[in-house]
């Protein structure tokens with residue numbers, strides 16, 4: 001089926017599209033970053049999604065765990081060969097990789113994860129960020145050309161969040177100028193890394209460094225895991241896949257143990273810290289630089305959260321326009337479920353969230369690149385702020401996206417100077433919402449800080465007091481993250497150079513996002529600001545007004561995301577809205593439907609039925 005070429009469009013969906021008050025193509029171009037970017041994206045989608053080799057003969061969901069992995073490796077290799085082909089034709093660039101590895105195109109081809117993603121998302125960036133020029137020269141080309149496939153092995157069975165507690169050891173032996181890697185316990189086994197099970201033959205391994213009998217903390221090492229020809233695990237490498245998980249079952253997450261595995265001294269990534277041939281250790285100005293790759297991944301995750309949410313709301317909004325159920329007026333026919341305000345309330349704030357997260361992700365991407373270039377010149381001042389903002393945005397965006405698809409900044413507040421003690425009378429503006437949310441955030445932090453100090457005065461250590469106050473601290477961080485997203489959305493919309501009709505729609509979405517967040521945080525507003533119950537009521541009415549304003553454009557807004565049917569991979573969300581035909585067609589692909597009577601009938605059901613219990 002070609003991309004987004006409508007068959008006969010469902011009449012309800014067609015009628016929704018006639019109500020649109022703005023130019024959907026203008027919005028598509030705006031979201032893509034310009035008409036040229038839209039064109040490039042469409043060419044890329046056609047190039048990948050219309051390749052018959054990238055389609056599965058039997059839908060992946062019906063395969064066994066092992067078959068799924070094998071099919072995923074087949075597709076992943078083909079995908080990266082095709083990316084390479086694009087690079088060779090001069091059509092390369094970051095966008096190919098971001099689209100293929102990220103939510104939009106990547107998840108369309110490999111919906112349950114790509115076993116080679118870690119190679120591009122973490123192995124290569126870690127070498128680029130933490131390798132010396134010599135190390136980059138040695139490894140990057142091989143890695144780019146996929147002569148080797150790497151992963152990033154940090155987490156251990158017993159150690160996740162607490163990275164300093166990792167147990168894998170790398171002990172320097174100056175006689176041979178090698179590090180000796182060991183996994184002293186079961187809890188020290190690496191656990192989780194994507195592609196580690198059976199795909200990668202190299203890994204960046206994070207281990208505790210010892211040299212001249214002294215411990216120097218965690219450091220990254222490039223370790224060969226498998227023979228480059230036979231792919232057999234090398235001596236001393238204990239490796240496998242961790243098994244079935246709730247999701248991402250084709251990412252080939254693996255485990256890894258070491259028994260006296262020797263690697264050359266030059267395999268320690270030494271841009272920041274060094275071990276000289278005689279074992280002398282030279283440390284970097286900031287040990288925090290080791291965490292750079294994790295920040296990169298968080299930045300990408302915020303973008304992906306927006307992409308996944310766009311897919312989800314496209315499917316849900318189109319289906320809600322097609323599906324008719326019950327009556328609002330008993331003497332009228334069944335109504336489109338999109339007419340129920342509760343359904344609009346489920347959908348439209350999430351549509352607004354797609355925009356909010358995309359603008360926040362754009363901001364984060366720009367700041368990430370800026371801070372990275374500052375790091376090159378040894379300037380570290382903005383690293384903590386980037387770390388904190390990327391953490392909270394990742395947490396808020398993925399949680400909100402997960403809530404919709406399924407069902408910290410630090411205690412040092414940046415608004416301290418705002419001194420918001422005066423009364424701020426209600427006005428139906430996003431600026432008013434921002435002001436009261438900021439006041440609530442400041443007071444929340446003040447209160448958490450007071451509780452930490454009270455606990456310290458009553459004899460608790462600072463760390464205990466922090467842990468005991470951490471519910472409030474996390475809530476304060478979450479409020480801060482949400483204010484940040486509301487603010488970024490609002491700023492973007494103010495500056496936009498688009499037609500008046502589109503600006504009107506984006507302003508409605510901006511307001512809807514802000515009002516939804518204010519209502520979500522209404523408990524804090526009532527507690528910490530002079531917001532009254534009457535004001536909350538006004539916010540609620542404003543929300544309902546916005547839902548009604550957005551209603552006529554809902555289908556057209558999600559159409560503007562321009563996610564083709566092959567990428568949506570949904571019977572309910574296809575552009576033509578022929579949901580019932582598509583559901584029936586999809587059911588026919590179930591392997592259970594190949595035989596009219598399944599063999600379990602004669603084996604179990606029949607004897608059971610005839611046994612006269």
Ligand SMILES: Cc1cc2nc3c(=O)[nH]c(=O)nc-3n(C[C@H](O)[C@H](O)[C@H](O)COP(=O)(O)OP(=O)(O)OC[C@H]3O[C@@H](n4cnc5c(N)ncnc54)[C@H](O)[C@@H]3O)c2cc1C
Nearest residue numbers: 118152153154155158159160161162191192193194248253
């Ligand atoms: C799909 C997937 C892919 C992954 N890929 C990789 C990979 O490629 N490479 C890799 O190295 N790792 C990978 N990981 C591992 C991932 O980095 C860890 O899961 C993550 O760091 C959290 O560690 P944990 O799961 O051990 O949780 P834990 O550290 O055990 O934390 C469990 C919970 O305890 C609480 N907690 C822990 N510490 C604190 C604290 N200080 N304060 C308050 N609460 C706390 C939190 O609520 C947390 O959610 C992957 C994980 C998943 C799920």
